Amino acid sequence: MNASPDLNQAKPLTIAVTGLNANDNPGPGLAVIRALRDGFGENLRIIGLAYETLEPAIYMHNQVDKTYRIPYPTAGVNALKERLKHIQAIEQIDVLIPNFDAELFNFIKLEKDLLGIGIHSFLPTHKQLEQRDKVNLSAFGKQNNFNVPADEVIFSASEIDVSTERFGFPLMVKGKFYEAYTVTNLADAHIAFYKLQAKWGLPIIVQKFIKGIEINIAGLGDGKGNAISVIPMRKLYITEKGKAWAGITIEDKKLIELAKDFAKATNWKGGFELEVMKEDNGDLYIMEVNPRFPAWVYLTAAAGQNQPKVLVDLAMNRPIEEFESYKAGKMFVRYAWDNIVDVEEFQKLSAFGEL
Structure with a gap:
């Protein structure tokens, strides 16, 4: 080496x-x-x-x-x-x-x-990458006792009709790499399918809609089952594409435990992001797992846990310590320049x- x-x-x-x-x-x-x-x-x-x-x-x-x-x-x-x-x-x-x-x-x-x-x-393995893939997420959730919305992986627009009968509306239609649309009728579901197919290819994921508070969690796994850093963020402003344009760090032990459980279940190596929906009753659903740092990762540094810096230390075999605290109430507001x-x-x- x-x-x-x-x-x-x-x-x-x-x-x-x-x-x-x-x-x-x-x-x-x-x-x-x-x-x-x-x-x-x-x-x-x-x-x-x-x-x-x-x-x-x-x-x-x-x-x-x-x-x-x-x-x-x-x-x-x-x-x-x-x-x-x-x-x-x-x-x-x-x-x-x-x-x-x-x-x-x-x-x-x-x-x-x-x-x-x-x-x-400092990257995840191909197996880890595949485990959390959108097309495999439902099975991953069942295997590891995580709440994941029911979904169907489809390859043709004709399959949407069956999915809507099963899940009803509203409904989430997702591309295999990026982007998702919340649709409220069959016509919009078909439009979303073709948009995502043209941009990202097949398959398309149709997912049951979960109502609640949108929360993202930025994490850093050491590859040995430990989450070195976990920062939960609640979205305050969301774009038409569902991206957080403003957010705030929050203190919630259940969210931190969820990220730690994910790192333990997968032995995740590197940065990751959990997109979570928190229902009114407190239940947490993992909507997506992104296998890299999120676009708002600078907030982790502002909150006292500089995840990109520690990832470099891990990559270069430098000694690191697991973070124990962060500052809740730190906000980001994105802007165009x-x-x-x-x-x-x-x-x-x-x-x-x-x-």
Whole structure:
């Protein structure tokens, strides 16, 4: 195994981060970067890994020191491997943090190869990734005594009629990677199906609607059954896509225990997010399990548990301690900011794949 670099050395700690988009369905990359800069200070170099030329964090030079384009996940493992070898020869990356669901399979596949060239990571296994997949979540819940809404995995719009008879309305229609629609009639259910199919492909998940308070939990598992950090957040403002645009940390022992039970049941390794619905009677339903940090993960640093920073420590085999407390009542309110850049930067990234 490669020796972990010393932070006291002249060379800054170099961390590569994906998920640099920041639209109304933002990626976690920028929040991860902000947490890392809080955690490691000035002796840090951030390398952005982007799929598209208009991912906003690319052009935030106070956050991202240099950006490289990388091939889409559909290009396969070998294309990603060759690109990362090229980047590593230039940048000497210490740790890589992927932040998109769809890219994780390839990065997990390359974990040992990347370590061989000096790039550390701290990722779940393929088995763990599959366990919490939307198409398997219901079975996972039954196996581990978690409340998960009843659902059906469908491959054609004609199957929606049967699902609506079983679950009634309102109804959740979900894409296999991202996005979900709450529908109240059959026509809207069909529209949602085709939208999600066009964007994310098949299958589509149709899930029973659960009424309650929407809560997200950001967690960090050590791969040995322990949740090193757990921060619950209640959504205060939700976009049309169901994303939290404002939220507040809350104190709730049942939520913390739920995240710890998940980490124990899966031996989860790395960051994760539980999307939870809390019914009026206090029952907790796991709606989704996201296998990486959420876009609001900077709130964990603000609340006293800097999850991205600790993930880096875990990746580099540094000693860490399980967090015991955090500050409830810390809020985030997301905002849009027009970042002005020169077209030459866009052209350079488009032409050469670097900026």
